Amino acid sequence: MRLAVMGAGAVGSSVVELAGEYGHDVVAVADSSTAAIDDEGLDAEDVLARKRSRGVVGNHDPADALEADYDALVEATPTTLGDAEPGFSHVARALERDRHVVLANKGPVAERYDEVRRLEADSKGTVLFEAAVGGAIPILSTIDDLNGQVTAARGVLNGTANFILTRMAAEGLGYEHVLAEAQDLGVAEADPTFDVEGTDAALKCVILANVLYDDTYTLEDAEVEGIADLPGSALELAAEDGRTIRLIGEVADGEVRVGPRLVPENGTLAVSGTLNIVQLETNHAGRLNISGRGAGGPETASAVLADIGRLPSVE
């Protein structure tokens, strides 16, 4: 397929880099200020080198990338809350042009799910967003394969928070100390609010709820509590009882909740480090556990490229 990639951060860049390996051509790439466009297919190395050395991907206006001759638009701009812009407009424009859309950006499907689905219904294009929930882990495609038989989902959906809790429990270190360490390692952002306050995990759970219940949940419908400033003593007390604390997202009985929870120390959900895990409850198949890397450029790009492989062919 011919791809236009909106967003040249870790995920967007990895999609550009790996697309060829999956048999696709990238005809447009845009970051927040520029775009590179070539109907014959861009040279991934050139584009990425330009981004690295000069901080831009090309000479075109980013809006021109939306009008390029692509089959599928990859939306990998940063997740924004509320109106989910500019991601939402990118999705809308591609669908108006009867093109497919593959999202890594959570905003449009977490905050404006009904509108995205309406636009899709009026378009020949299809919208997929595996990469928006749990990075490399095939969660949405598994739910889709199970044909409406999934009744609930829960799990660890934020690697940064999980890393912090794992380190605090293992080393007996305080929250601030471990957060600083995570920032040095690049596991936590300079502003970690999105991760440690539970917002990122909540957006993923909202998307899961939208898919499971075919309804329109937004962040406002989720009950969210984070792990910021959790004292080490809480983890120590949990450990004395063979338990530990994990930031768990739950989608069950029509409700979305994210918060720190006590789980068995060596239980399935107590994954360590930056790993993510999702547990699906099913009607006939019991419980499924899927675990893996929930973030990272190539990891998330692999979910984007898997979605592109699932798209119906263009007429």
Added chain:
Amino acid sequence: MSEADRRSYTVRLELVDEPGELLGALEPIADNGGNLLSIFHERGNLTPRGHIPVEVDLEATQAQFDVIVDSLREAGVNVIQAGAERYSEELTVVLVGHLVETDLSDTLRRFHDCGGVSVADLSLSAPAGTEGPSSARLRVVASEGQSDDALTTIRSVAEEKDLRVIEPLTEGSQ
């Protein structure tokens, strides 16, 4: 109170595997007028908490039986089932915040006042002394089907006192 009011009850206990534990558990029964019928000591079998389950059949009046169960609990014996009522639902929660400043005994009393719930065990960690934030782990025993109500009570008392509640993940935690 006539003999006719006496009936038989079954009590299920959890004992730590240490000498004298069983005797200590039986004394409150005899001391309060209960008539021991049988003791089934399931050595080799362990409860989820790693303790030994013991099943005791006894005869007593309703009033005597209530006193027996209370004195067993006071003696630190974990009663998991008494008569028809199963005390099988255990919850562990961790509370975080200014536990001491916000009157921990009052917090516990209010959990207790919620019907069918008792705080069986408490462990407090206050590394910063009584001034700073501390954590407490509570084991709450609720009558069957009362776990959700117990959690609701804990949440509302905690919210009022600005404490954080770290709840157990009840589903899917096995």
